[in-house]
Amino acid sequence: MNLIDRYVAEVGKHLLLVKGRKDIENELRSTLEDMLEERAQKAGEPADEAMQMELLKEYGAPGRVAETYNPNPYLIGPRIFPFFMFILKIVVAAVTLGLTIATGIQIMSASPMTAVDLLSTIGKGLLNIVSACIAAFGNLALVFALIERYAPASEFKMDEEKEWDPAALKKEPEPDDVKIWEPMLAIVFTFIALSIFNFNPQLIGIYYLDGNKWHVLPLLSEAFFRWLPLMNIAWVAEIVLNGMLLRSGKWTTSTRLVSIATKLFQMVILGLLIAGPSILALTPDSLQAAGVNDLEALNILETMADKGLDIILGLAIFGSLVEIIKSIYKMVTQK
Amino acid sequence: MANTESLENVVLELRRGVIVLAALSQLGAPEYGYSLLKKLADLGLDVDQGTLYPLLRRLEAQGLLESVWKLEEARPRRYYVVSAEGKKLLPKLKKEWAGIVSVMDKMLS
Numbered sequence: 001m002n003l004i005d006r007y008v009a010e011v012g013k014h015l016l017l018v019k020g021r022k023d024i025e026n027e028l029r030s031t032l033e034d035m036l037e038e039r040a041q042k043a044g045e046p047a048d049e050a051m052q053m054e055l056l057k058e059y060g061a062p063g064r065v066a067e068t069y070n071p072n073p074y075l076i077g078p079r080i081f082p083f084f085m086f087i088l089k090i091v092v093a094a095v096t097l098g099l100t101i102a103t104g105i106q107i108m109s110a111s112p113m114t115a116v117d118l119l120s121t122i123g124k125g126l127l128n129i130v131s132a133c134i135a136a137f138g139n140l141a142l143v144f145a146l147i148e149r150y151a152p153a154s155e156f157k158m159d160e161e162k163e164w165d166p167a168a169l170k171k172e173p174e175p176d177d178v179k180i181w182e183p184m185l186a187i188v189f190t191f192i193a194l195s196i197f198n199f200n201p202q203l204i205g206i207y208y209l210d211g212n213k214w215h216v217l218p219l220l221s222e223a224f225f226r227w228l229p230l231m232n233i234a235w236v237a238e239i240v241l242n243g244m245l246l247r248s249g250k251w252t253t254s255t256r257l258v259s260i261a262t263k264l265f266q267m268v269i270l271g272l273l274i275a276g277p278s279i280l281a282l283t284p285d286s287l288q289a290a291g292v293n294d295l296e297a298l299n300i301l302e303t304m305a306d307k308g309l310d311i312i313l314g315l316a317i318f319g320s321l322v323e324i325i326k327s328i329y330k331m332v333t334q335k
Numbered sequence: 336m337a338n339t340e341s342l343e344n345v346v347l348e349l350r351r352g353v354i355v356l357a358a359l360s361q362l363g364a365p366e367y368g369y370s371l372l373k374k375l376a377d378l379g380l381d382v383d384q385g386t387l388y389p390l391l392r393r394l395e396a397q398g399l400l401e402s403v404w405k406l407e408e409a410r411p412r413r414y415y416v417v418s419a420e421g422k423k424l425l426p427k428l429k430k431e432w433a434g435i436v437s438v439m440d441k442m443l444s
Contacts, residue, residue: 020392026404027368027388027413034369034410060385068385071393 003052004032007062014066024069032059076144084144091136093180099129100188108195115203115216118196176251176334183242190238197228206282217286224279230269237262253334256327263320263327270317280305354382354390356428359421362400365414391415399424 008029015021036055040047059065067073076084103125107118196203205216241258248255273279282305284298357380361371368388375382394400399421404411417425 023413024388024392026411030367030410030412031369031384031388034367034412065385068389069392071389 003049003056004029004036007032007056007059010062011066014063015069018066018070028065032056035059072149074148076141077148080144080148084140088137088140091140092133093184095132095136096129097184097188099125099132101191103128104188104191104195107192108199115207115214118200118203174250176330178245178248178250180246180249183245186242187239187246190235190242194232194235198232201225218281221277221279221281223277224273226276227269227272230265230272234262234266234269237265251330253331256331260324260327263324267317267320270313270320274310274313274317278306278309280309350380350382351386353380353432354386355394356432357382358387358390358394359399359417359425359428362415362417362421365403365416367412367414371415394421 008025011028012021012025015024018024032055036047036052039051039055043051103121106125107121110117110121201220202216202218205219207214207216237258241255241262244255244258245251280302282302284295284302287298287301288295357375358371361374361378366374368384368391371391372382372384372387375387391400391402395402395415399418400415401418402413402415404413406412
């Protein structure tokens with residue numbers, strides 16, 4: 001096998017999926033031999049390996065030469081790529097939402113649960129989501145690659161190619177439009193909060209290692225759980241509101257009113273939490289039982305925790321108030 | 336540097352646009368790829384092999400060219416010639432080209 005044969009074979013390796021590969025190889029060989037013959041005639045000496053080397057170097061790397069013969073160099077071409085991305089987003093969102101809800105149900109049904117169980121269930125859930133999304137991406141890419149290869153442009157037309165109407169151009173993004181992932185995330189996290197506070201409240205606490213055993217020091221007192229039914233109403237309202245946003249895709253007067261009512265209700269609950277007895281279960285006694293013996297430090301810690309919590313709850317009330325004012329302003333300025 | 340590159344790119348685009356017409360116009364009689372390449376070069380149009388050969392295959396797939404393998408000097412060569420459909424198309428393309436030249440002449444004069 002001379003150098004030209006080896007070169008042609010190398011180009012052929014890059015053309016395995018191209019129709020008429022043998023034909024291309026034969027034509028390439030014939031052309032290279034013609035060119036070599038012409039060079040040899042000009043030089044007045046028979047073609048040798050050095051001449052072949054020079055010719056092939058000028059002709060170009062086999063991969064690059066093969067590329068010029070490939071009529072369809074894309075796995076998923078620009079014609080169907082936007083459609084691929086559109087479907088991919090829907091599939092990934094659906095897989096993520098479905099598996100997150102499944103993990104939430106698993107956490108609720110496994111009550112009571114230890115912190116290690118909870119972390120392991122959440123970890124497994126996250127891994128499932130990642131692997132399911134990768135698998136969905138792979139399968140979808142495979143389907144679209146097949147469409148790209150076997151549905152010629154003349155036979156497979158995208159909707160916009162059939163009849164395109166300039167009136168269908170997307171308008172400027174409306175300020176009232178809702179990004180789909182925002183209500184989805186809100187639902188997922190509210191759902192998690194609901195399941196932990198109602199079914200596994202023992203998980204909320206400070207964890208410490210005593211010898212080889214993990215202990216948990218409850219963080220929230222009875223005073224907190226007294227308000228749980230009210231909080232449940234607020235969380236369910238939050239889920240309903242985000243469900244409405246998912247459905248309508250934009251903020252409307254009704255969703256804004258529901259949002260204002262929910263925020264007001266949350267402010268009332270936060271106010272009750274501040275005004276009532278301490279919602280922290282961390283007392284000098286409980287901390288002492290956990291092995292902290294410096295009494296003065298315990299008193300300072302308790303005061304700081306109570307004050308800090310009041311500041312956090314106060315900030316949350318302020319945040320809700322800002323949200324309410326923003327909603328009212330948008331309702332007033334809405335076209 | 337950037338200017339030279341831009342000029343080269345634009346010239347390349349311009350040439351690419353005329354190669355189809357140039358090739359069809361020179362294939363009234365059968366030619367094999369390399370002979371066509373030299374013929375075009377002799378007439379003043381240098382075309383890269385990597386552009387011409389795939390183009391010939393594409394024009395054949397579109398039915399504008401026909402090809403046949405012939406054994407010459409112990410070497411098989413693939414000869415291309417304009418098909419009946421290509422012959423019908425060529426005058427229309429020439430007319431289109433004349434129109435483009437006339438418009439551009441007006442613009443550039």
